[in-house]
Amino acid sequence: MRRLNIAGLAAGFRRADGGVMAPIFALSLVILVGMAGAAMDVGRVMWVKRQLQSSADAAVLAGTLSVASNSSAATTAANDYSGLSGKKNTVLGATSVTMVGGAPQLKCFSSVKVPACTPGSGKYNGIVVTQEARVPMYFLRVVGVTEMTPRATATASARGGSGRSLDVMVVLDATASMNNLDPNCSIAGASKMECAKAGVRALLQGLNANLDRVGFMVFPG
Amino acid sequence: MNWPAKMRPRAPSARRSSSISGDENGATAVEFALVLLVTALLLFGIIKFGLVLNNQIQLTHAASAAARQLSISRGSATPYSSTIAAMRNAAPTLKSTDITTTLTVGGAACTGDDQTCRDAFGTGTTTVQAQAVLRYPCNLNVLFIRVANCSFGTTAAALVQ
Numbered sequence: 544m545r546r547l548n549i550a551g552l553a554a555g556f557r558r559a560d561g562g563v564m565a566p567i568f569a570l571s572l573v574i575l576v577g578m579a580g581a582a583m584d585v586g587r588v589m590w591v592k593r594q595l596q597s598s599a600d601a602a603v604l605a606g607t608l609s610v611a612s613n614s615s616a617a618t619t620a621a622n623d624y625s626g627l628s629g630k631k632n633t634v635l636g637a638t639s640v641t642m643v644g645g646a647p648q649l650k651c652f653s654s655v656k657v658p659a660c661t662p663g664s665g666k667y668n669g670i671v672v673t674q675e676a677r678v679p680m681y682f683l684r685v686v687g688v689t690e691m692t693p694r695a696t697a698t699a700s701a702r703g704g705s706g707r708s709l710d711v712m713v714v715l716d717a718t719a720s721m722n723n724l725d726p727n728c729s730i731a732g733a734s735k736m737e738c739a740k741a742g743v744r745a746l747l748q749g750l751n752a753n754l755d756r757v758g759f760m761v762f763p764g
Numbered sequence: 765m766n767w768p769a770k771m772r773p774r775a776p777s778a779r780r781s782s783s784i785s786g787d788e789n790g791a792t793a794v795e796f797a798l799v800l801l802v803t804a805l806l807l808f809g810i811i812k813f814g815l816v817l818n819n820q821i822q823l824t825h826a827a828s829a830a831a832r833q834l835s836i837s838r839g840s841a842t843p844y845s846s847t848i849a850a851m852r853n854a855a856p857t858l859k860s861t862d863i864t865t866t867l868t869v870g871g872a873a874c875t876g877d878d879q880t881c882r883d884a885f886g887t888g889t890t891t892v893q894a895q896a897v898l899r900y901p902c903n904l905n906v907l908f909i910r911v912a913n914c915s916f917g918t919t920a921a922a923l924v925q
Contacts, residue, residue: 568799568802597824620923632919
């Protein structure tokens with residue numbers, strides 16, 4: 544059996560200049576693989592962030608539908624369409640998704656005129672969803688980053704913006720024929736005049752007192 | 765010229781007489797070729813991964829845009845075609861013919877044409893869900909070597925307004 548000549552090998556290793564590239568490359572490979580890994584980790588965070596934003600958007604849009612009329616239904620709808628685990632827009636690639644503040648936040652925006660809202664009245668016209676995901680890092684863990692927490696926020700209001708005012712002119716016929724019975728009226732037994740007045744009342748109730756301008760005229764007057 | 769012993773060029777005759785196995789002149793080139801292979805594999809891997817990731821993010825965005833468009837299409841004459849248009853606009857660099865789209869409204873299929881989609885809306889209440897399920901193929905070719913044939917998908921839901 545041949546004895547291993549350590550001293551001879553070491554001397555040979557010191558003298559050799561053939562393999563200079565291998566150790567340099569081995570060192571740079573660590574950095575290269577690290578960079579590739581970092582790109583994958585950060586890429587996954589970007590994907591999760593995109594999903595967070597999409598699901599937050601869907602959640603607030605679902606919530607605004609009923610925020611002015613039924614705020615608890617709005618909260619339920621926003622939760623249903625959020626990115627939380629088990630919901631309709633569940634975010635993939637994250638260990639957990641939470642809603643910041645625990646639930647969708649109902650808002651009362653004074654800038655939104657329709658439907659109007661007085662702060663503190665218990666009525667709302669807007670909804671805000673902020674979601675946060677925890678994304679585990681597989682490569683960046685080496686440099687001490689064990690997870691990243693991307694966030695996405697979406698805000699929506701019931702109808703949005705300031706309403707456009709309507710200019711309405713009502714002209715009512717007051718001739719004698721209006722005393723006749725109106726068989727097509729939804730109020731049974733009403734005269735044409737009663738029916739017309741009911742129609743004007745229904746119209747006025749549908750208008751917004753803060754926005755719309757209504758004129759009224761009777762003929763022959 | 766006085767060359768240091770190590771750098772002194774060998775006489776052409778000496779080079780010719782040495783055997784090819786003892787020749788160290790091309791060693792760096794061979795090493796470089798090996799290193800280049802690994803580096804290129806890594807580099808193209810990163811590029812390919814980036815492209816696929818970009819596709820996936822676009823697809824996620826497209827699904828969300830489709831679901832949103834579908835959710836506001838009640839009463840529209842063209843719910844299907846406007847949803848498909850919204851989806852394509854949201855993913856400009858995806859090959860739109862490769863996207864497999866499954867649209868549903870309240871569980872009823874809204875696929876193929878506008879008539880089917882209008883029927884899917886029916887006369888139901890507002891609490892139905894518009895859903896877009898999208899799939900897109902990806903071929904993970906790195907340096908012309910097919911690593912895997914894959915596809916990825918995404919789902920987005922929105923409440924019909």
